[in-house]
Amino acid sequence: MRTRGDVECWLTDMDGVLVHENTPIPGASELLAQWKSEGTPFLVLTNNSIFTPRDLSARLRSSGLVVPESAIWTSALATADFLRSQMPGGSAFVIGEAGLTTALHEAGFIMTETHPDYVVVGETRNYSFEAITKAIRFIRDGARFIATNPDATGPSTEGVLPATGAIAALITKATGKEPYIVGKPNPMMFRSALNRIGAHSENTGMIGDRMDTDIVAGIEAGLHTVLVMTGISDQREIEKYPFRPDEILASVAELIRDEPIETDLADGEEGLAEGL
Numbered sequence: 001m002r003t004r005g006d007v008e009c010w011l012t013d014m015d016g017v018l019v020h021e022n023t024p025i026p027g028a029s030e031l032l033a034q035w036k037s038e039g040t041p042f043l044v045l046t047n048n049s050i051f052t053p054r055d056l057s058a059r060l061r062s063s064g065l066v067v068p069e070s071a072i073w074t075s076a077l078a079t080a081d082f083l084r085s086q087m088p089g090g091s092a093f094v095i096g097e098a099g100l101t102t103a104l105h106e107a108g109f110i111m112t113e114t115h116p117d118y119v120v121v122g123e124t125r126n127y128s129f130e131a132i133t134k135a136i137r138f139i140r141d142g143a144r145f146i147a148t149n150p151d152a153t154g155p156s157t158e159g160v161l162p163a164t165g166a167i168a169a170l171i172t173k174a175t176g177k178e179p180y181i182v183g184k185p186n187p188m189m190f191r192s193a194l195n196r197i198g199a200h201s202e203n204t205g206m207i208g209d210r211m212d213t214d215i216v217a218g219i220e221a222g223l224h225t226v227l228v229m230t231g232i233s234d235q236r237e238i239e240k241y242p243f244r245p246d247e248i249l250a251s252v253a254e255l256i257r258d259e260p261i262e263t264d265l266a267d268g269e270e271g272l273a274e275g276l
Helices: 027-039 053-062 073-084 098-106 131-141 162-176 187-197 211-219 237-240 269-273
Strands: 008-012 043-046 072-074 091-095 116-122 144-147 205-207 226-229 247-248
Touching: 008 187, 027 098, 043 053, 043 187, 053 072, 072 187, 073 098, 073 116, 073 144, 073 187, 091 098, 091 131, 098 205, 116 131, 116 162, 144 162, 205 211, 211 226, 237 269
Parallel strands: 008 043, 008 205, 043 072, 091 116, 116 144, 205 226, 226 247
Antiparallel strands: none
C-alpha cells in the first residue's frame, strides 16, 4: 500500500483547499512555498472554466497565495487538450467565457456558428437562451456535445446560480444527447494534469475537499488521495460513499513538513511526511 511518503508530485483542488472565497486557508501559503523550495511538481486544479490561468493566478495572489499561471489546470484547459487530441484543428460552437474560448483558441480550434464539429458548454455568468437554442440545433444536426464540468450550481453573493451541469441537462432534455464531461470527476482531467507536469499516478497525490469529484476521480486515476475538511465535506458526507480517501486531514496545514528533518524518524505521521 502506498503512503504519503511515496508522493513526489501533487495535484490539489483550489476552492475549499487553498482558499475559501477570497480568504486563504491557514497553511496553504506555507505548503505552496514548501513545494516551490523543494522543487516539487504540482498543479492547482479547478472545474471553473470561466477564468484563464492568468486570471486565477492574479486572484490567488490577491489572496496572498503565490501560484504561477503555469501551475494552474482548469476544466477549460483539460477540455481543449482533449478536443485537440480528438480532432486537431476542429471547430466548435462555445457557450462560455474567456477561460474556455482562450483555451480552445490556443489549442487550434476555430469558433464558429456554421456547422461546428462540437458544441462545448462551460461556465458563464450570463447564459443566453439564444445561444442555448443554437447549441440544441447544432447537436440535433450532428455536432458532438461536450461539457467542461458537471457542476449543477455555482456560488454567488446572492446565492446559488445555475451552472454548466444544469444547462447541459436542459440541452440533453431537448436533444436526447448526453454530453461527454471532461472535468472532475472524470479522471481524464487528472491524467491530462499528470501529463502536463510529467508525473505518474504511482507517485502523485491529490488533495481535495469533495468526495464526489476530487476523491473519486483521484482514486480512479490511481493517485494517493487526501481529503481536507476545510471545504464542504464533513463526517456525515464521507459516510455517504462506498469509497474512502487514503487520508483525511483537518486542513493542508497538516501536510507541511516540520523542519529540521531528522534522519531517524519513527514510523507514523512524521515519517510519512518525510517523503513530501
